[in-house]
Amino acid sequence: xxxxxxxxxxxxxxxxxxxxxxxxxxxxxxxxxxxxxxxxxxxxxxxxxxxxxxxxxxxxxxxxxxxxxxxxxxxxxxxxxxxxxxxxxxxxxxxxxxxxxxxxxxxxxxxxxxxxxxxxxxxxxxxxxxxxxxxxxxxxxxxxxxxxxxxxxxxxxxxxxxxxxxxxxxxxxxxxxxxxxxxxxxxxxxxxxxxxxxxxxxxxxxxxxxxxxxxxxxxxxxxxxxxxxxxxxxxxxxxxxxxxxxxxxxxxxxxxxxxxxxxxxxxxxxxxxxxxxxxxxxxxxxxxxxxxxxxxxxxxxxxxxxxxxxxxxxxxxxxxxxxxxxxxxxxxxxxxxxxxxxxxxxxxxxxxxxxxxxxxxxxxxx
DNA sequence: AAGACTTACAACCGCGTGAAA
DNA sequence: GTTTCACGCGGTTGTAAGTCT
Numbered sequence: 001x002x003x004x005x006x007x008x009x010x011x012x013x014x015x016x017x018x019x020x021x022x023x024x025x026x027x028x029x030x031x032x033x034x035x036x037x038x039x040x041x042x043x044x045x046x047x048x049x050x051x052x053x054x055x056x057x058x059x060x061x062x063x064x065x066x067x068x069x070x071x072x073x074x075x076x077x078x079x080x081x082x083x084x085x086x087x088x089x090x091x092x093x094x095x096x097x098x099x100x101x102x103x104x105x106x107x108x109x110x111x112x113x114x115x116x117x118x119x120x121x122x123x124x125x126x127x128x129x130x131x132x133x134x135x136x137x138x139x140x141x142x143x144x145x146x147x148x149x150x151x152x153x154x155x156x157x158x159x160x161x162x163x164x165x166x167x168x169x170x171x172x173x174x175x176x177x178x179x180x181x182x183x184x185x186x187x188x189x190x191x192x193x194x195x196x197x198x199x200x201x202x203x204x205x206x207x208x209x210x211x212x213x214x215x216x217x218x219x220x221x222x223x224x225x226x227x228x229x230x231x232x233x234x235x236x237x238x239x240x241x242x243x244x245x246x247x248x249x250x251x252x253x254x255x256x257x258x259x260x261x262x263x264x265x266x267x268x269x270x271x272x273x274x275x276x277x278x279x280x281x282x283x284x285x286x287x288x289x290x291x292x293x294x295x296x297x298x299x300x301x302x303x304x305x306x307x308x309x310x311x312x313x314x315x316x317x318x319x320x321x322x323x324x325x326x327x328x329x330x331x332x333x334x335x336x337x338x339x340x341x342x343x344x345x346x347x348x349x350x351x352x353x354x355x356x357x358x359x360x361x362x363x364x365x366x
Numbered sequence: 367a368a369g370a371c372t373t374a375c376a377a378c379c380g381c382g383t384g385a386a387a
Numbered sequence: 388g389t390t391t392c393a394c395g396c397g398g399t400t401g402t403a404a405g406t407c408t
Contacts, residue, residue, distance in 0.1 A: 018376070018402090040393060056394075057377065092396060103396070108375050 015049040019058050023048060027055055028063055061104045068100025072109055080106055081114055 015023075030046035036059065039052035048055060061067075072080070076098055083094045091103035091110075098106065 016378075038393080052393085053379090053395095054377075060395090061376075089397065104376075107397075112374055 013049065014043075014051050014054075016054070019050075019062075023050065024058070024063060027058060031059060031063075057104075061102045064102075066100055067102065072101075076101070077109070077114060080110060081118065084110065084114075 019027075026046055026048055027042075030042065030048075034045070036042055036056070039056040042048075042052055042055050043050045046055075050058075079098060080094060083097055087093050089107075091107045095101050095103040095106050
């Protein structure tokens, strides 16, 4: 055969540029349901107008559940510097020593911060680096830092780190860095990540629980997210699509202006405020357990709302069948009285969130 | 206040490589 | 053994956001 290298895919008609929330959602839900055994075929199966490469990149660099977002710690930066000394520009190799960090992210950090810092340091090795290093460690991620703190507190309150992240890693608060053969063995703290999977997991798992035979396997835990553990093992890495898993990702219209990332980024505030309103309406007290309960509830409702906004709920009969959990099944939560109206009324002001710019994870770092 | 400039990072592109046919 | 396919990697680019003047 031969004839030179073929392009990775037929680019005609394919979308390029920033991903929209709808695309993200579609990709996430598809991978969540079917895994990503074949990136080339994935966009077609998922109904995405992207090439497989683009999907893979988006997933591995941004949407993967074990991505740790936010600023690089001093330890991480030092690790990168050391590893770069010995490995050079082997970003993926370096990334393998930094759980939750992607090669792309590390590459960017190196090119934007660390390289410059080292260049600055070299002529004056005695110079104090603390000032420079603070550029990356503290400059641009205040919001996510706050979220980390919140999550830390939540975990102190007994909630486990999201099991979907770092599923292959040692205990969530600390991991042994480095492989056996490598001299670079360090302990690097792993911060819990701001994780949209806490939302997606819950909603999607709920759907599976309610419509599929897999339900019983998944729903035997009393805690909210513990059934969603070990994402990476949860996602089948094969081409096989389990016919028993209901298809729920089919008809998401592309809405480039939806900005659910902002909401996700802001979910602390967002959910809290709505939580307060709803619970005030319904006379709930704010015990810790109830807060968790309510937040989970709001998360689910928000996803429902999002799906509704995206047209996911009402586009195909099949989908509808599998997506009626919020309307036909028993309430998801004691707080829920199936008052979609109330929910929409509460949420509508937030809909303005959806109408600004295309989604950008930047907001995480602002 | 507005334009210019800089920074940070998501995304794209092309190539290398291993597996399968 | 050769060819093709698919994936992953590293370099580069585009652009939004932030800062400076």
